[in-house]
Amino acid sequence: MALVLVIAWQNRDALVRQLTIPIPISGGGSTSKPAFDAWLAGDEGRSQDFARLEDFLAEEGLSDIVEPWQLARIGGYVASKCDAEPFEIPPEELWPxxxxxxxxxxxxxIPTVGPVQVLSSYRTPELNECAGGATRSNHLEFSALDLATEPRTQGEDLYRQLCAMHDAAGPSSRMGLGAYYDLAERGYSGGRFHIDGEGYRNWGRSYTSASSPCGRFD
Structure with missing residues (x-):
């Protein structure tokens, strides 16, 4: 049982260490825009689905928040570990x-830290299980975004800003903040963070409130 727990913990940490640079994978190239364009061109159905997603975002007034194609990223780590293509257009019924x-x-x-890019959004149940994700992850419902600033910002100052933002927004915002930074381990300062609107809470590298850095900042 101890060995199983160690392996599961290592998988969770690996998700937190995901990089934003394009990562070559056997399933379908990198997570870059040219790779997405090539992936989209490879299937007419994908192109049609993505066009509808763009229309949906435009109707909601949200087409210029992030680059729409980034919403198809499943995450470089997930794609590499699971030998999967790095993009997946979420089912239409989940778009809202x-x-x-x-x-x-x-x-x-964006008003707090500036422009951002999406590192990952939707994951299928199969990919989520393969990657060792939480069984009730909001990524399964396309209701969460893993982000980094653009250009990339790292270190304590970024997470201080995010934690202050979360505190100021308050419970009425229903903001979930995953602040993947560890004051005791500088390897967790790469600038990745999670945002969702599924309930006011914050957490850190072990996906628990106790691991959140927010309560430890002055």
């Missing part, structure tokens, strides 16, 4: 779920 998160990015995150 991402609206609260995008509004929080527009109204709270």
């Amino acid at each position: 779920n991402i609206v609260p998160a995008l509004r929080l990015v527009r109204d709270e995150v």
